[in-house]
């Protein structure tokens with residue numbers, strides 16, 4: 001006959017309290033565990049305090065705000081031939097530039113050169129994104145305050161533009 005009743009080898013009061021495989025009945029181990037929890041909590045609190053004190057924690061990105069005297073230009077296809085030169089010209093002339101490119105054709109090296117030439121915060125940001133995705137485009141426009149758009153993103157080689165004009 002099957003016996004579904006519990007067969008207690010030890011009385012309840014003598015069994016050690018086991019949680020997650022740890023034996024909490026031993027006071028030394030209990031202290032050790034409490035110490036570790038306290039240490040983890042203290043470290044977490046310290047991390048939060050340090051993060052909150054960092055200058056970028058609460059301040060919004062300069063790219064998300066319109067700033068008087070600063071024109072923010074979205075350069076699509078800015079990793080490409082024409083777009084990267086346009087971005088360079090804009091940056092040299094003091095504009096704030098956001099490049100959006102999916103790197104399907106362009107060269108991330110061109111963007112890196114621009115980032116090295118204009119490292120100041122709020123001058124140049126690069127967003128890796130596909131402009132063929134309307135949701136992504138909406139998010140980019142929600143999160144950034146553009147004053148102008150220069151649209152160079154394209155699949156524009158002569159051969160393919162005649163072979164597959166709708167791409």
Ligand SMILES: NC(=O)c1ccc[n+]([C@@H]2O[C@H](COP(=O)([O-])OP(=O)(O)OC[C@H]3O[C@@H](n4cnc5c(N)ncnc54)[C@H](O)[C@@H]3O)[C@@H](O)[C@H]2O)c1
Nearest residue numbers: 077079080081082101102103104105106130131153154156
């Ligand atoms: N190169 C020329 O001499 C020339 C002359 C006149 C006009 N144009 C026009 O300028 C534009 C750019 O030409 P280019 O020579 O710089 O081309 P390019 O291929 O060098 O640059 C196009 C950029 O667009 C990006 N891109 C393509 N599809 C994308 C997408 N869905 N989302 C995000 N990024 C995307 C590519 O990754 C690439 O970096 C085209 O419309 C072209 O017809 C070019």
